[in-house]
Amino acid sequence: MKSLAALIRESGAPLPYARSRPLEIVEIDLAPPRAGEVLVKIESAGICHSDLSVVNGTRQRPLPLVGGHESAGVVVELGAAVKNLKVGDHVTSIFLPSCGTCSECLWGTPAFCSIGAASNARGEMIEGGSRISFNNAPVNHYNGVSCYSQYAVLDERSLIKLPDDIPFDIAALFGCALLTGIGAVRNSAHTKEGQSLGVWGLGGVGLSALIGAVISKASPIFAIDPVASKRELALSLGADFALDPRENLRDQLPAGVGVAIECAGRADTLKSAYEATSRGGITVTVGLPPASEMFSISALSLVSDVKTIRGSYLGSANPRVDIPEFVDFWRAGKLPVEKLLTSVSPMSQVNETMDALQSAQVVRQVIHPY
Ligand SMILES: [Zn+2]
Numbered sequence: 001m002k003s004l005a006a007l008i009r010e011s012g013a014p015l016p017y018a019r020s021r022p023l024e025i026v027e028i029d030l031a032p033p034r035a036g037e038v039l040v041k042i043e044s045a046g047i048c049h050s051d052l053s054v055v056n057g058t059r060q061r062p063l064p065l066v067g068g069h070e071s072a073g074v075v076v077e078l079g080a081a082v083k084n085l086k087v088g089d090h091v092t093s094i095f096l097p098s099c100g101t102c103s104e105c106l107w108g109t110p111a112f113c114s115i116g117a118a119s120n121a122r123g124e125m126i127e128g129g130s131r132i133s134f135n136n137a138p139v140n141h142y143n144g145v146s147c148y149s150q151y152a153v154l155d156e157r158s159l160i161k162l163p164d165d166i167p168f169d170i171a172a173l174f175g176c177a178l179l180t181g182i183g184a185v186r187n188s189a190h191t192k193e194g195q196s197l198g199v200w201g202l203g204g205v206g207l208s209a210l211i212g213a214v215i216s217k218a219s220p221i222f223a224i225d226p227v228a229s230k231r232e233l234a235l236s237l238g239a240d241f242a243l244d245p246r247e248n249l250r251d252q253l254p255a256g257v258g259v260a261i262e263c264a265g266r267a268d269t270l271k272s273a274y275e276a277t278s279r280g281g282i283t284v285t286v287g288l289p290p291a292s293e294m295f296s297i298s299a300l301s302l303v304s305d306v307k308t309i310r311g312s313y314l315g316s317a318n319p320r321v322d323i324p325e326f327v328d329f330w331r332a333g334k335l336p337v338e339k340l341l342t343s344v345s346p347m348s349q350v351n352e353t354m355d356a357l358q359s360a361q362v363v364r365q366v367i368h369p370y
């Protein structure tokens, strides 16, 4: 079938993207879903920093590709072997399909699935190959999702069914921003009630981490970002202190924070987060800095201050457990996702949304591809 989609042929286009237009809206061909796959009508797709990283070239992915890895939509067609979804189901996408059979999956850590990570790196579906073509040439998938498109073929294992009453623009954020941010606080740091916590970098993931910190009853909660409007938003979401990165957290809390969550994707921010971590505390890093950036610390401090540094991918989550919990949180009013939504735009404005994200003045934008 035909679908309008945002195609990236080359990374590293000059700014502003509104002029260079690295995301081209073209009519792609979608092959029918194979046995375990599903055709989804995309209703809402998030503009995440890792999409921008493909556009600006800090993250290398096989090109050309159809962008987008955070979405919500409706199932419109099923492959012959799909077991857990039916036509009409509302779904949110997960940017790492888990195979269910590799050692990581069997050990209960589907966020680390090695088979899904390998197919993502190749730009293929987890069952192999591409279902997307343009002018008769194959196009790569982005993390098995490629949701900057009116329709997308996804593996059943890349989708979580949601209740029908959750707005698509809210549900779109469940699979990346919320899973990554809340997961870092709960699954990676195992934050306890009353534990002090700081979040560095207040984008969609960072503010989701802050929401997770409030749910976990961390106290006090620090939010650190150079943009004043994001610090204001953090205070309205429950942060006790909002600091500019030039301020020293230890002026407010001399011992430092027990849990430091780095979401800025910069090695120097990770260093600041580590230095603000208390004795016995944990620094969790979620951001994706450019592959060339190095991170150096006092080797002695790890032992003498009994610190832990942990990387967190996909919030170290089990999406089939965590996302239904988000639904419960949302119903209980504990997930003010609408406060993270900066704007809703048509897909034709996708390049403009990338400029806005690059400017660091926005939290989460979504696009509607219809
Ligand atoms: Zn993302």
Ligand SMILES: [Zn+2]
Residues within 6 Å of the ligand: 098, 099, 100, 101, 102, 103, 104, 105, 112, 113, 114, 115, 116
């Ligand atoms: Zn696996």
